[in-house]
Amino acid sequence: MHAHLDPSPPPRLARLRPAVFPVLVLGLLEAWARTIGHGSDAIAPPTAAIEALAGAMRDGSLLRGTAFTLGAAALGLVLGSLPGIAIGTVLGLSRRATAASFLSVELFRPIPSVALIPLAMLAFGFGLGMEVSVVAFATFWPMLILSQAAARQVEPGWLEVARALQLGRADRLTKVVLPAMVPRLFVALRLGVAIALVVAVTVEIAANPNGMGYAMMIAQQSLEPALMLAWLFWIGVVGYAVNAATLAMQRRVAARMGEVSK
């Protein structure tokens, strides 16, 4: 009579299932923007946004903005996390250093990084230096706190092995302590990457006339909702890609460091 019903849908269709909801939302948005919401200053049809994105891609503004924001975020992250990891490691290894630095850390750490924009603007003017400095400040603290915890939580057994083998100070640091910290440092790095990107875009929206955040602001101020939405979408894509890249790097390093994957 009737055909045999397969309990599970064919795999290729099943893989599309997570896309159903976003596509539905986009379709509704498109319909709404083309009918009731026609001429809105905030919402443009998704197709118009895609067109605007393609336009930004063609004239090079997309590449320029993305490169500036990513470059500033990366540079700030490096400048913030290298001293953060170094100082955090020292503090984590020495109780005396922790006690001595406690007040300074607790005084400076709670300052919201974006509150430093005026100061950074005075010191560096508009441009890369100011954005990098704010990103560096914002990423320095979490990197410091997390590497401090990472250094403190190094398996005592491994430190005892270093003692038993009479490993020198430098060897102990580079061959035992730092490798032991790597998994926790990656957690810190993933957090740092997210913070760097958010702060970079925030600085561009608030003050710096460069990058993706500024381009989105300009699109909004010149009443181009399609272009603004295109940038918003693109910032999401970039954030996703950066996070995926960090995750991939973390997995590679973990595999090289003997972590057996399931």
Next chain:
Amino acid sequence: MTDKVLEFEQVAIRLGGREILSPTSLAVGHGEFVCVIGPSGCGKTTLLRAAAGFVTPSGGTVRRNGRAVTGPSREVAFVFQDYGRALLPWRTVRGNVSLALEAARAEPLARAARIEQVLRTVGLSDHCDRFPAQLSGGMQQRVQIARCLAQQPTLMMMDEPFGALDAMTREALQDELARLAAEQGLTVMFVTHDLEEAIYLGDRVIALRASPSHGQPSLAAILDVPIPRPRSQLETKEHPDFLRLRRELYRYLGHA
């Protein structure tokens, strides 16, 4: 006494205000295999750690080759009970053994040859590029023993090294260790809570009591094990001396 590798002279240890070990004197001769046994909390691991220089006794002195022990030394190899916390998981088998040689600043060429040699000794030549997590518990403990052998120690301190392994693996490793110690002329101090393991492996067994706080000294007995070597799991454990010692030790430890 120059043939004594290790001498304990009225060694007492207090940790955090609690007496762990009451004044204890004993000596370990060159090439001797001494097992230390006692219920948990009796201070047997602490005694071993004091001998290795990890813990400073609160009273008395530990002497190694006639000199007072002030800290760890590369001459003393320490096999930790928990291999998971003793092997570096990010280093391969080869890398873990190499660490001992890197610490001793051995030449890279000599290092590679020495690693091959000790891994062959413990039967891990085929696994040198694997990570600890890819190995069984018994194999991981073998890696730790290989790392200790690479140190070319005069003294091997072992803290319940086979305690976490299953019975079959444990017996196999006991036989391997006995063979190694005989071949290499190692002096071994071996802590265990397993009576049979202590008698099977030891030339002498040192029995410690649970709590020195009741006025009794930590040292309960020192017993010679006159069973000839090489020993075997089946015959040795049926040897009249084995049974006698087992009975005696049981009395000392369980119901003294």
